[in-house]
Amino acid sequence: MRLPSRTATVSALASALTVAALLSACKPAQEPAATPGPATAEPARTVSSEKGDLQLSVVARGLSHPWALAPLPDGGFLVTERGGNLRHVAADGSVSAPLAGVPTVVARGQGGLLDVALAPDFAQSRRIYLSYAEPGDGGVSGTAAAYATLGDTGLSDVTVFYRQEPKVNAENHYGSRFAFDNQGHVFISQGERTMRTMSQELDKLQGKLVRLNLDGSVPEDNPFVGQAGARPEIWSYGHRNSQGLAFDPRTGKLWEVEHGPRGGDEINLPQPGANYGWPVVTHGINYSGQPIPEAVGKEKEGMAPAHHVFEVSPGLSGMAFYTGQPGKPWNDSLFLGALAQRNLIRLQLEGDRVVGEERLLQDVGERIRDVRVAADGNVYLVTDEEDGKLLKLVPPQG
Numbered sequence: 008m009r010l011p012s013r014t015a016t017v018s019a020l021a022s023a024l025t026v027a028a029l030l031s032a033c034k035p036a037q038e039p040a041a042t043p044g045p046a047t048a049e050p051a052r053t054v055s056s057e058k059g060d061l062q063l064s065v066v067a068r069g070l071s072h073p074w075a076l077a078p079l080p081d082g083g084f085l086v087t088e089r090g091g092n093l094r095h096v097a098a099d100g101s102v103s104a105p106l107a108g109v110p111t112v113v114a115r116g117q118g119g120l121l122d123v124a125l126a127p128d129f130a131q132s133r134r135i136y137l138s139y140a141e142p143g144d145g146g147v148s149g150t151a152a153a154y155a156t157l158g159d160t161g162l163s164d165v166t167v168f169y170r171q172e173p174k175v176n177a178e179n180h181y182g183s184r185f186a187f188d189n190q191g192h193v194f195i196s197q198g199e200r201t202m203r204t205m206s207q208e209l210d211k212l213q214g215k216l217v218r219l220n221l222d223g224s225v226p227e228d229n230p231f232v233g234q235a236g237a238r239p240e241i242w243s244y245g246h247r248n249s250q251g252l253a254f255d256p257r258t259g260k261l262w263e264v265e266h267g268p269r270g271g272d273e274i275n276l277p278q279p280g281a282n283y284g285w286p287v288v289t290h291g292i293n294y295s296g297q298p299i300p301e302a303v304g305k306e307k308e309g310m311a312p313a314h315h316v317f318e319v320s321p322g323l324s325g326m327a328f329y330t331g332q333p334g335k336p337w338n339d340s341l342f343l344g345a346l347a348q349r350n351l352i353r354l355q356l357e358g359d360r361v362v363g364e365e366r367l368l369q370d371v372g373e374r375i376r377d378v379r380v381a382a383d384g385n386v387y388l389v390t391d392e393e394d395g396k397l398l399k400l401v402p403p404q405g
Contacts (some may be wrong), residue, residue: 019035027032029115041261043069045100046396057365058336059403066387070395075325076124080130085157086389088117091160094136096397107161113148116178124185126154126221133157138183138195138311141167148310149212151179154221160264163317168223169195169240170214179202184252185263185327187354192226194242196220196249203286203301214285216249216263216277217236218242225306230280245283245310246275251326251343260359262314264323264343267291268299271373272320273313274284276359284310292317315354315361322347325388327375328403336405342386351375351388367400 041125046065054063072089079085082098092105092110112120118140126134133156141151149171155162159177180198187193199206199214206214209231217240220226231237251264271290275283286301288310293299306312317323332338341361343352349372355363367374377389386400 009282023183035184043067043094043248045101051401054368054370054400055318055364056367056403059405060151061367061369061403062401063368064399064401066098066397066399068394068396070094070102070389070397072119072390072391072393073376073395074120074391075124075377076379076389077123077125077135077395078379078387079125082337082381082383084387084397085123085125085135087120087123087390088120088395089140090114091120093120093277094125100397103160105183106157108155108163108165109137110139110151110153110165111142112166113142115140115148118178118181120186121181124187127187127189127195130207135162136185138185139199140181141170141174143174145176147176148178149174149200150183150195152185152193152195154184157304166223169219171200171218172199172238173211174200175200175213177229180248180266184237184250186252186254186299187221188259188261191221191223192218193308194252195262196246196252196265198248198265199246199285202390203299206247206286206287209234209241209244212238212240214244214246215241216243216246216252221229241283242279243275243277243283245281245285245287247273247285250324253326253328255328255359256330257328257339258359262326262328262341264326266319266323267320268296270320270327272316272317272323275311276314278311281311282309288312290316291320294389314359320347321345321350321352322374323352324391326378327378327386329386330379334405335402337402342378342380344378344388346374346391349374351378 042266049065051062051064074087074089077085084096095103120139121139124136138152153167154163154167177200182197184196190324225239232239268291277404329340339356341354350369351367353365355362373390388398390396
């Protein structure tokens with residue numbers, strides 16, 4: 008019997024490890040390894056980067072698979088845990104008990120409590136937005152969104168204003184992130200729930216980026232309003248599993264990131280009515296190594312090409328712009344969390360063009376689920392782990 012060569016064995020092992028890293032983004036939630044609390048005893052550490060040294064510190068730890076964070080005006084944070092808890096982390100790192108009033112979530116597979124965002128008028132209204140996996144009858148579920156008023160110990164006036172329809176019996180690809188255009192609209196990203204062809208079906212909400220008024224009503228100028236067989240909520244379609252969404256403060260353009268399959272994570276600049284191709288157009292293949300059955304290639308006439316593609320999937324989640332800091336080394340950067348590759352990606356921008364890429368925190372080796380830039384000019388991250396952490400990154404000063 009002929010034995011495989013050393014080269015073939017190593018190649019097969021590397022391929023298996025790559026697939027395992029990508030599938031690690033799907034790990035189910037588990038109980039926290041520690042009681043949530045501040046990390047006051049842990050000194051900041053110096054981390055080198057292409058632009059100079061930066062300071063990394065742990066603000067809080069013991070969070071159970073944190074999924075999103077929202078910086079608060081007082082220097083604290085709201086943090087979602089995928090299992091269904093919303094917590095307040097004070098500026099000193101102290102972590103509250105779970106806040107009351109959070110909607111019931113499906114904490115299974117990739118589902119659970121997902122994004123949290125402050126309303127544009129939060130200082131006056133105290134309104135926040137939550138996205139989550141909502142249960143339905145018979146084991147089905149779908150991405151949903153609610154707004155509520157934030158109090159000291161919980162939420163009040165909770166209103167579900169968006170539900171992905173139809174609900175389906177699947178556990179993955181819920182998305183989901185919020186972005187506000189400051190013109191009275193909220194955008195909600197979501198996934199196709201592993202039902203690939205639904206991304207192309209305009210009468211279904213899977214695989215769509217939707218745009219709504221802040222109260223959940225449909226804007227009259229949405230691209231599919233009045234079109235027979237199309238949901239009026241839809242802004243763009245042909246998306247796979249979008250876990251990053253943000254407006255560029257310099258231009259007002261909306262940017263979106265989504266997971267490819269095995270290869271082909273994408274950055275898109277979603278335009279109204281545009282089709283971004285999934286699963287007909289993709290740079291990736293199935294996790295099994297086989298082609299995507301519906302795919303015809305990397306481009307197709309009538310379908311919008313991706314703005315930027317990662318041929319090897321980092322497992323993108325979370326997105327934040329670092330702008331308005333002239334003279335600072337990180338000015339005009341876009342930050343992306345990487346789940347599969349366990350690092351923080353910094354893209355250098357010139358206008359809309361990506362002109363450089365730097366990988367940060369590779370030695371930390373944790374799944375970065377969300378990234379936000381706070382008013383203090385620092386970058387904050389949450390790590391999707393059993394002992395999840397809220398991290399603070401002080402940029403190099405130049």
